[in-house]
Amino acid sequence: MALEIERKFLVKSDAFKKEATTSTRLVQGFLNTHPERTVRVRIDGDFGYLTVKGLSNETGTSRFEWEKEITLKEAEELILLCEPRILEKTRYKIPSGSHFFEVDEFHGENAGLVMAEIELQNEKDVFEIPEWLGKEVSGEIRYYNSQLSKQPFNTWEK
Amino acid sequence: MALEIERKFLVKSDAFKKEATTSTRLVQGFLNTHPERTVRVRIDGDFGYLTVKGLSNETGTSRFEWEKEITLKEAEELILLCEPRILEKTRYKIPSGSHFFEVDEFHGENAGLVMAEIELQNEKDVFEIPEWLGKEVSGEIRYYNSQLSKQPFNTWEK
Numbered sequence: 001m002a003l004e005i006e007r008k009f010l011v012k013s014d015a016f017k018k019e020a021t022t023s024t025r026l027v028q029g030f031l032n033t034h035p036e037r038t039v040r041v042r043i044d045g046d047f048g049y050l051t052v053k054g055l056s057n058e059t060g061t062s063r064f065e066w067e068k069e070i071t072l073k074e075a076e077e078l079i080l081l082c083e084p085r086i087l088e089k090t091r092y093k094i095p096s097g098s099h100f101f102e103v104d105e106f107h108g109e110n111a112g113l114v115m116a117e118i119e120l121q122n123e124k125d126v127f128e129i130p131e132w133l134g135k136e137v138s139g140e141i142r143y144y145n146s147q148l149s150k151q152p153f154n155t156w157e158k
Numbered sequence: 159m160a161l162e163i164e165r166k167f168l169v170k171s172d173a174f175k176k177e178a179t180t181s182t183r184l185v186q187g188f189l190n191t192h193p194e195r196t197v198r199v200r201i202d203g204d205f206g207y208l209t210v211k212g213l214s215n216e217t218g219t220s221r222f223e224w225e226k227e228i229t230l231k232e233a234e235e236l237i238l239l240c241e242p243r244i245l246e247k248t249r250y251k252i253p254s255g256s257h258f259f260e261v262d263e264f265h266g267e268n269a270g271l272v273m274a275e276i277e278l279q280n281e282k283d284v285f286e287i288p289e290w291l292g293k294e295v296s297g298e299i300r301y302y303n304s305q306l307s308k309q310p311f312n313t314w315e316k
Contacts, residue, residue: 031197031210032190037239039189039197050208050226052189054239066236068208068226078224081195081212 004053004065005123008143010134011114016103019130020092026104029082033146040146041078048075060139061123085109085149097128109152115143162211162223163281166301168292169272174261177288178250184262187240191304198304199236206233218297219281243267243307255286267310273301 024045031039040051048071054064070078079086087110092103099118106113115137118127137143142151182203189197198209206229212222228236237244245268250261257276264271273295276285295301300309 031195032192034190037189037241052236052239064235064239066232068228070226074224077222078210081210081222083195 002065003062004119005062005121006117006119007061007136007138009116009118009136009138011103011116011132012134013132015132016092016094016101016116016130019094019096020103021095022093024091025088026091027079027086027088028145029079029086030146030149031078031082033083033150035141035144035146038144038146041075041082043072043075043079046072048072048078050075050078056139059123061120083149085152087145087149094130096130099125099127101130101133106148106153109154110148111154113148113153160223161220162277163220163279164275164277165219165294165296166298167274167276167294167296169261169274169290170292171290173290174250174252174259174274174288177252177254178261179253180251182249183246184249185237185244185246186303187237187244188304188307189236189240191241191308193299193302193304196302196304199233199240201230201233201237204230206230206236208233208236214297217281219278241307243310245303245307252288254288257283257285259288259291264306264311267312268306269312271306271311 026042026044028040028042031041036055038053042049047069049067050070051065051067056063088107089104094101094103101116101118103114103116116133141147184200184202186198186200189199194213196211200207205227207225208228209225214221246265247262252259252261259274259276261272261274274291299305
């Protein structure tokens with residue numbers, strides 16, 4: 001199990017799309033959405049993944065994470081057991097200096113929400129801020145994917 | 159993911175112990191105890207297992223089950239994320255005709271509870287009834303291990 005250090009931001013414009021090197025459609029469900037022990041099933045192309053995450057630290061930037069690759073068939077079967085509301089999103093990978101951003105454009109009931117994440121080696125790592133990057137939302141639980149499957153973006157008070 | 163067909167019974171006496179071919183100490187916790195999607199982490203000797211089970215059928219004898227072997231270290235780390243109350247039990251394997259029983263003797267807050275399970279190929283399979291076998295409790299949710307971790311046996315009204 002690794003400690004995952006990442007910072008999460010809203011995205012202000014579509015300008016990131018022309019910088020993206022890849023885009024992938026992801027489908028994911030949760031066997032548990034409790035922030036202390038989320039259990040996620042993900043389909044990413046022809047691959048499946050089962051991921052367990054613990055609670056984040058006080059600044060919301062690091063969480064314990066354990067991930068195992070499973071087969072596509074296993075992931076498809078496990079998704080049938082997941083809590084209601086399967087999330088679908090397109091993930092764009094965007095190189096930025098010595099780092100890269102993953103930008104998730106959500107679909108369905110979370111359409112309109114676009115978030116960028118950057119994974120860091122240390123919490124204080126410096127990184128370039130692209131012009132399309134918006135407000136930081138690291139650690140805001142309502143932006144957790146597990147919570148978006150329970151309280152989707154289109155139900156939020158805007 | 160397989161359909162697991164099994165019947166579960168209480169155990170009336172210690173007589174099963176002299177018929178046991180193996181006994182193993184098991185430690186297990188739950189990343190989710192919801193009966194529709196239980197997620198169990200188990201340590202069995204030097205091995206670890208992650209198991210997902212769905213809801214049982216109406217007679218309580220079959221449930222979808224998916225299991226993956228993981229390392230002991232992974233299991234030890236994942237158990238730290240589990241819901242409170244880790245279960246400990248000793249499991250005895252007992253051959254009986256063309257089948258075998260697994261008898262679980264619980265420890266800690268579930269001490270006093272001893273249950274036997276038999277795994278079947280078909281729901282109507284016939285099997286021998288050992289003299290130590292008690293009342294059938296197949297499908298009684300309070301006897302699920304996931305529920306015993308929330309409502310342990312020593313809190314039940316007797």
